[in-house]
Amino acid sequence: MIRFAVTAALACLLGSIALAQDSTPKVQVFGGFSFLHEDTGKLIGLTLDTALRAPSDTFGVRSDFTGWTAEGQYNANRWVGIAADFGGHRGAPITASSASGVSGLPEESEYYILAGPVVSYRNKTRLIPYVHALFGWERTSLSANTISGSGLASPLPVAATSYDDFTMALGGGLDFKIIHHVALRVPQVDYFHTTLNLTKFYDDALGPQQLFQGLATRQRNARISGGIVLQF
Numbered sequence: 001m002i003r004f005a006v007t008a009a010l011a012c013l014l015g016s017i018a019l020a021q022d023s024t025p026k027v028q029v030f031g032g033f034s035f036l037h038e039d040t041g042k043l044i045g046l047t048l049d050t051a052l053r054a055p056s057d058t059f060g061v062r063s064d065f066t067g068w069t070a071e072g073q074y075n076a077n078r079w080v081g082i083a084a085d086f087g088g089h090r091g092a093p094i095t096a097s098s099a100s101g102v103s104g105l106p107e108e109s110e111y112y113i114l115a116g117p118v119v120s121y122r123n124k125t126r127l128i129p130y131v132h133a134l135f136g137w138e139r140t141s142l143s144a145n146t147i148s149g150s151g152l153a154s155p156l157p158v159a160a161t162s163y164d165d166f167t168m169a170l171g172g173g174l175d176f177k178i179i180h181h182v183a184l185r186v187p188q189v190d191y192f193h194t195t196l197n198l199t200k201f202y203d204d205a206l207g208p209q210q211l212f213q214g215l216a217t218r219q220r221n222a223r224i225s226g227g228i229v230l231q232f
Contacts, residue, residue, distance in 0.1 A: 024078040024122060025231035030185060032227015034069040036089045038062075041198040041216030048094060051211040055151045058100045065089040065108075069225045078122045085114040085134050085169065087225075093142075102149035106158045106205070112138035112167050128183070131172035138167040140196055142205045161205040165195040175229050187226035194219045 040061045048059035067089030075081035088111040096102035114136035121129050144160035173188030198215035206212070 024075055025181075026075055027232045028071075028073040028075070028081075029230045029232075030069075030071040030073070030227060032069060032185065032225060034067045034087050034089065035224045036065045036067065036192065037222040037224075038065060038093075039216065039219035039221050041196075041219055043198060043202070043212070043215055047212065051206065052147070052156055053153050054100075054102075054149075057097055058102060058149075058151055060095040060097070062091060062093055062095050065091045065110075069227070073118060075120075079119060081118045081120065083116065083118045083132060083134065085112075085136075087112055096149070100149055100151055102147060102152070104145045104147045104155075104158075106145045106147075107143045108140065109143075110138055110140040112136060114167060114169055126177040128175040128177070129172065130175070132169070134169040134190075136167055137164060138194055138196070139164050140194075140201065142201070156206065159205055159207070161201060163196055163201050163204075165197075167192070167194045169193075169223060171223075173225075181231050183229040183231065185226050185229050187224055190223040190225075192221040192223040194221065 040063050043061050045057065045060040048054070048061070049056055052059065067087060069085065069087035071083055071085045073081050073083040088109065090107065090109045092105045093108045094105050096105060114134035116132060116134040118130055118132040139162055141162040142158065142160065145158045146155050147158060148155040169190040169192050171188065171190030173185055175183040175185050177183045195218045197217045198219075199212050199217070202212040202215065203210070
């Protein structure tokens with residue numbers, strides 16, 4: 001009788017362990033919004049005013065961009081997984097004062113793909129914190145356009161320009177389980193590092209050469225993301 005009770009207890013224990021292990025989703029899919037606070041790399045309005053021969057306080061530089069992000073994650077076990085991260089941001093990096101009458105400012109778009117390990121802490125609560133280290137590639141592009149305005153000596157053509165660079169995201173976040181298979185990511189915060197050469201990028205777009213010397217060759221950005229996680 002005692003042997004039967006011990007055997008039954010062990011079977012229940014092993015079953016509960018297996019159930020706990022099975023409750024870890026093998027695949028997660030995340031999608032939502034992304035906010036990027038971008039390092040302008042020493043580019044300031046005065047630099048643009050001088051390079052583009054505009055009156056003082058005509059141009060400015062934007063550092064905040066909104067966009068989207070998506071991620072697929074495979075979990076090898078309840079602790080360790082690997083993720084592929086995709087996303088993009090869009091906006092005009094060069095701004096102009098409302099009194100300047102400047103129009104035709106180019107638009108910047110950036111898209112990236114990253115991958116790397118994820119470590120999660122899964123327990124019996126609805127909260128699942130995690131950290132990750134993602135590495136990959138980014139393409140930043142500036143659209144062709146013509147900047148014009150009453151304060152400019154002449155219209156300034158902007159050449160379509162693209163630049164590929166190495167990118168990494170180091171950070172983590174918190175998933176809050178709402179119902180079975182669905183969680184809310186609230187939020188994910190990353191140190192988002194790129195190796196975009198701003199001197200070359202803006203010289204190629206706004207030439208002639210040597211207009212933008214001494215700008216950064218890497219950016220220390222911050223990315224904040226949030227959205228819905230589906231677990232399978």
